[in-house]
Amino acid sequence: MTVSKKYINRDLSWIEFNSRVLEEAEDATTPLLERLQFLSICSSNLDEFMSVRVAGLKDQLKAGFLKADFTGYTPHGLLKRVMKRTSQMVRRQYRNYRDLMRGLAKEGTVITAWEELNREQAEAMTEYFHEIVYPVLTPMAVDSSRPFPLLHSKELYLAVVLSGDPADEKLKDQTFSAIVQVPSILSRTLEVPGRRNSRKTTYLLLEDLIKVHIGKLFSGYVIEGVQAFRVTRNSDLALNEEGAEDLLQEIEKELRRRRRGFPVRLEVENGMHEHALELLKDELEVTEDDIFEIEGPLDLTFLSKFASSLLNSDHLRYPPIDPVYPIEFEETEQMMSVIRERDVLVYHPYESFEAVNDFLYEAAVDPDVLAIKMTLYRVNVNSALVKALAQAAESGKQVTVVVELKARFDEERNIAWARQLEKAGCHVVYGLVGLKTHAKITLVVRREEGSLRRYVHVGTGNYNENTSKVYTDAGLFTCHPDIGTDASALFNEMTGYSTPHDWKAFAVAPAGLKPKLFDLIDREIEFAKEGKPARIVAKMNSLSNQSMIDKLYEASQAGVSIHLIVRGVCCLRPGVPGLSENVRVISIVDRFLEHSRILAVSGGGEEEVYISSADWMTRNLSRRVELLCPVYDASLRQMLLNLLQMNLLDNVKARELESGGSYKRVSNGEQPLRSQFGAADIPLWKTVAASMDHP
Template sequence: MHKETSTGTGLNQQPQVSTAEKGLESGTYKYINRDLSWMEFNRRVMEEAEDNTTPLLERVKFLSIVSSNLDEFMSVRVAGIIDQIKAGYTKKDFTGYTPFQLYKRVMRRSVKMVSDQYKIYRDLLRQLAKEHIHITQYTDLSINQKKSVDQYFEDIVFPVLTPMAVDQSRPFPLVHSLGLYMAVLLKKDRPRKTDEQEEPFFAIIQVPSILPRYYEIPGRANSKKKEYILLEEIIRHRIHTMFEGYTPISIGGFRMTRNADLTLNEEGAEDLLEEIEKELRKRRWGVPVRLEIEKGMDPLALEMLQEEFEIEEDIFEIDGPLDLTFLMKLSLGMTGKDHLRYEKLVGEYPREFHDCEDMFEVIRNQDVLLYHPYESFDALIDFAEQAAEDPQVLAIKMTLYRVSGNSPLIKALEQAAEAGKQVTVVVELKARFDEENNIQWARQLEKAGCHVVYGLVGLKTHAKIMLVVRREEDQLRRYVHVGTGNYNEKTAKLYTDLGLFTTNSEIGEDASALFNEITGYSSLHEWKALSVAPTDMKPLLIDYIRKEAQHAREGKPAHIIVKMNSLSHQPMIDELYRASQAGVKIDLIIRGICCLCPGVKGLSEHINVISIVDRFLEHTRMFYFENNGDSTVFISSADWMTRNLVRRVELMSPVLDPSLKKSVIGILNLCLSDNVKARRLLMSGKYERVVEANKKPLRSQFEAEKIKKWKL
């Protein structure tokens, strides 16, 4: 126990892997394991929850993010490692770990992470109490407060509770992954007269997820105090009302994490949407990978759970409330406490579109680069709505990976289809944990008359692109938007992302070709400006890295700057190692996973890796190559991971306008100058804060004046 679908002939053709791409010679070079690197990332998120300089309610949100991150990690990555162990797979990965070795190390670190997480939780409770915010226990309530809580239980909670007994006639009920439950041991109030003592009776109750996880207790008049009680705490103290004739002798909370990966037979699926719906239903019965229990659970109750779930080792005993993800809603929903949050940022409407009646005219005359969240996502919504209404627009084509509820972009696409325009939407049904939402959008769009495509067999469509075809005088003009992030106006306020509007003819021609390859049968396209994975992006990036290496060998300036979420694809890491050996200066701004080991003499001593974890999720993918003074800059939807470069349709677009290119380089340099929230990756795989004693503190996300002037 631990304590504390369309098929095409173009994009489906995989590029040949050369001998040079199979890894550096003899396996002597060092790599950092992907899963251990991810755990270091989640620890950096935890540090934000621990940081006293972070506003208190923001710290609460960060601790919630730590929990949701760990939930997904367990249900996907750890579940995959366990599957490999059960299958008898013993081969080492390129970082030197067998599945069993990796599992042991991951679980040790997970135990420490959970222990630290709850220490921070207890500290946050103390800090919140100083601000008159309390998460309280039932026994600490006044008589009037108890009456209020009891009334809430009777009116709202009791009607939706279902006690589920487990005995010979009633089998163990289905326990949903990540649902919160209570295991109850009971004794009869009037036991049978027998010499043998009766075994306790066993039942479980699901804490209803349809209700808020906490209840705000009505405060006294003129009181500053805000008091909350958790739903399971309310149920615990009223649970006797659920079992008439029995007395609860033990109540313990538990939570099961199941394998959440989908196993799809895309080739044999007649209807991909139906196949995914079937797999989503199967997810409920996924193999258990983690059991969380409240500290002090009765051994008999734990034994019952272990026997049912067939789980022995992966048990976490938690000293505190299970599932801290509720802290996000608690923080966001608390009123009158804005002094405990970051100052609200309202993205500025892009100056190019100020006092603009015709966005098409603006984009026709100049490329426009948007930087979210500092610039408002409303500009993209306005563009989609104008395209839907404009009688000169003939067609709109768009990819959707993750969209928000009640998305205005969905409404604009529906409006365009109803107006008779040809609307094609590539909806990625396999976006993990957004599958059900995307199925809903797909059906809604189809009802409105949109042509909905579910992507290519075997490949997720992760590219972010919108194409608008408009009749202008005697010609058709293509308007293109490409981005680094999802078309989601909610996350656009929380993530840093770039989006490019352009009418460049080569980009427009490539955009049309990309949609043709996704939606129909098309031979390989000769890309003129865009680069697309899995066919062209990786070879092109390798060419650019090798050019920089050649420039360095010739004594010319050579510099690479890459900013993205993750770097784990071994061939790309090896290319960067070779470039470093040639003398190329390489700066990597990698928020999350990084399997490259920097600073190794003779291998990576010219490579610097930093990670920025701050108020906004750093999500931009930007690639800079000095190119002997004729710099080349790209924005992309792709990280340098195997899944992005080999198993997904991804997009990379050049930034061609000189002033916009300069802007992107300015953003990269601003990130590299961060000495407040940046952490530097060490050879050990650990991270340390960047400290520059002789320099003024610079926090890249809060350099308001620099960000405002980034286009100037």
């Protein structure tokens, strides 16, 4: 087969994923305000795609890189196709936006135009402009003495075209340009005082209010045009880690450079004044292919906050789910006493992240705890975990925190956490040169009866309380001696000069994870050849590493049954005769972001289950510190097996990948099963998992 037929391109697969997100916004069976949320997510996803992936393609073109990738695409050919597909997606987004606004209006909420306001409403909004908005605005003229300003990536601006006062002979025939930033510190949606006897709640967009009163900023000039625009810049960091004396300072320097990254996309409001458009094209050095003309408000990510702010609208949202506290820890104030007796598995968001917080707090105040070690990749604002680590350090415990400063778009926040932890007395390590530390692990060392015992938490998701409420992730609490020994060795490698460890339980990237996965797959291939049960079920966010895909193709051809639950990018083509006819790939896009990474192999009849921090992408397998951890407890393995089976049986929100690269909804005529709501309908997901028969 030609390579283009053997693999699906990563970027085109991503566009398919974001299309599935957009489908949720278009789905009339999805609650209205949740549809707004999905549309916001789709827009946010596209922003990141443009600033990283499209920027990377343009970097390759500038460098004269012409070689095709393993899927058969050259940078030029791929960029052309990507821009065409994203343009189509943007048109879909705004058709959906207009549809959602009509639906919202029927529910009594309207985002209106200035012309639709009555006199009292206009007066009230004018007063708001003068008192709140006007003092924050800064007009930036563009002329020979005032150069074109630095435009921040993904911020909203107004391009203003002016002519001189007709009464002024010197200025009347001249054209002038200025730029005004729409202040992001103010709410984008402004509630308008209601009409008398009206049950509708009316909102006005901030940029529309500014447009109407823009003349206030340019007295003595005539406004010829004022339209919104937005620039997306290259946001990838280019770090010189080898030559950096201080990685933290190097990243801070790169963050400043990011503000000046070259523009990769210019979004302009439909009907932009020709003079303003030419100015932007010249100053930003963008081509027609980089310009997206938008028929509607720019930057639909505002819809997330807007949907969350609407009161008395619970009937337009998913029913609330209150995470339950893990039943194993409910009757005790000493979590470690429970973990000594048995391993405990938690599954977010159905089970509360408070269990992780409590575990760390217990360790922080326990006088018998000698040391706490932890990795932090993405942490929420006001993190309870960070406070617990600081408290532990201040009480004299040895606290080591590996903070990943290179977590994309969280760099500044992580720098702040690192400095806060250092002030509290924690030993902070900024990861390894050339590698991102993506493993999610906590180690607590406790003195017990004259010896030391290690307690470990290993997770598939970040230590982030906010995302734990909307991401599905698994976490394992254990004091298994092999896992504890490996955890100590892993931290020694990350913080010191320890040589690679002879792992007893873990497989660790970049050196050992991929070989371990290959060994597991090879073993299944041998079982298939021997006529034994041979089955692989893997759940992850993305699958794009060529050699991993080839190994799965090899397993399929040997007769191994392979079921992949891949939420996002998947470069493998399933169902191709002679190549992958034994591979099935599904993607679930639903209320919660499917984020857990779980692997199950038949083991020739004795099934093994692993949880991991890693997707099967090149960056995870070769450029990051990642972790694969076995689940030793038989009952916990069965829970995870049943959870995977519940995903595979989903016929409501699952889409199946076809060999051509497109996805179709699973419709098998069976009784509807929605895997996320199957877990949510009963407070304890474990009860659901335990009630299922795993084949």
